[in-house]
Amino acid sequence: MTTTLNSYKFRRNLGKAFMWAILAIMIFITLFPLWWVLRTALTAPKMVYFNIDTILPVQITLDNFLRVTGLMDPQRAIEISGSQSSVNFALAFSNTIIFAGVITISQVFFSAMAAYSFARLQFPLRNFIFGLYVSALMVPVIVTLIPNFILIRNLGWVGTMPGMWAPFFLMTPFAVFYLRQFFLGINREIEEAAKIDGAGPFTTFGRIILPISRAPLATLAMITFITYWNEYLWPLIVGGSQPGTRVMTVALGVFRSQNPSQGAPDWSGLMAASTLAIIPVVLLLFFMGRRILNSIQFSGVK
Known part of the structure; x- marks a missing residue:
């Protein structure tokens, strides 16, 4: 009787672990692209192609947000990114x-x-x-x-x-x-x-x-x-x-x-x-x- 009960608990816990693993994978697939978007947005333009194997931003900066919203001096924007965006x-x-x-x-x-x-x-x-x-x-x-x-x-x-x-x-x-x-x-x-x-x-x-x-x-x-x-x-x-x-x-x-x-x-x-x-x-x-x-x-x- 005890062996049967332990076997049932093991199968139940194994099923729960499997479901949690599937849920974790789905959460990762959903959220990782969003995190990569934010990581790239916080990375200096000249550092985007460096250290791509790390999930953390390289040289964290808010300059990209200032550039795209038009809050940065045009000359400074050209120095950072190589061009001045005409999109407001x-x-x-x-x-x-x-x-x-x-x-x-x-x-x-x-x-x-x-x-x-x-x-x-x-x-x-x-x-x-x-x-x-x-x-x-x-x-x-x-x-x-x-x-x-x-x-x-x-x-x-x-x-x-x-x-x-x-x-x-x-x-x-x-x-x-x-x-x-x-x-x-x-x-x-x-x-x-x-x-x-x-x-x-x-x-x-x-x-x-x-x-x-x-x-x-x-x-x-x-x-x-x-x-x-x-x-x-x-x-x-x-x-x-x-x-x-x-x-x-x-x-x-x-x-x-x-x-x-x-x-x-x-x-x-x-x-x-x-x-x-x-x-x-x-x-x-x-x-x-x-x-x-x-x-x-x-x-x-x-």
Whole structure:
């Protein structure tokens, strides 16, 4: 009996050790590239190719961050890296915040209105229209790229922020489906009580439904913001040629294509700019990542 129990404990502990080993490997694979980006960003440009077998930065410096944000004297930047970047990452950073922020606010608001309509309002062919709308999830984004660009060009919005916002400004099928599932779980008695007190659909939606739905709305806002913070193709096509509308993803590509005097890419500057680009996403996931996990499963009003 004792031998059998010891054998069971050994197998259980061995299984746990194996799972922890797999988890450690996955964590390493995930975090090591991020650490290498930070290591390169903190390394002097002329020392990037030295001591590459060490995981610690060589000659730690913040000059790379000062260079890419335009806070360093141009002559000093040329001495350090061999060239002066023409990419204004400070402007690109603010453009990305505006681009992702405007789309996030508008998409969450209009998606919430559409989701509430599909969840509560009665109108002909409601379920059919909802199914047709959600089926748009099966349409690849690349299919709508050319028609959207032709429309934006005809409107004269190429190279402008409105042209970059327009295709994403209203609701999306995923957002509508996501919020509708939550709205369906809300107790109807709350809305009926508001209706008895004289509240109309808009009042009920604005003063009751939205406050109740803070968790899924915040989750959707985070997902939307991160998605469009990382958007590359559409901002490149519509606004990439204009420095005033460049976002971080496009600016990184432009910076990567610029070669300093030694002919090799400015890896230190590129990694410093990349570090700045991922900071907002990391902060969002760090402070509010648990909210995303908790909102995956919906529960009605208790």
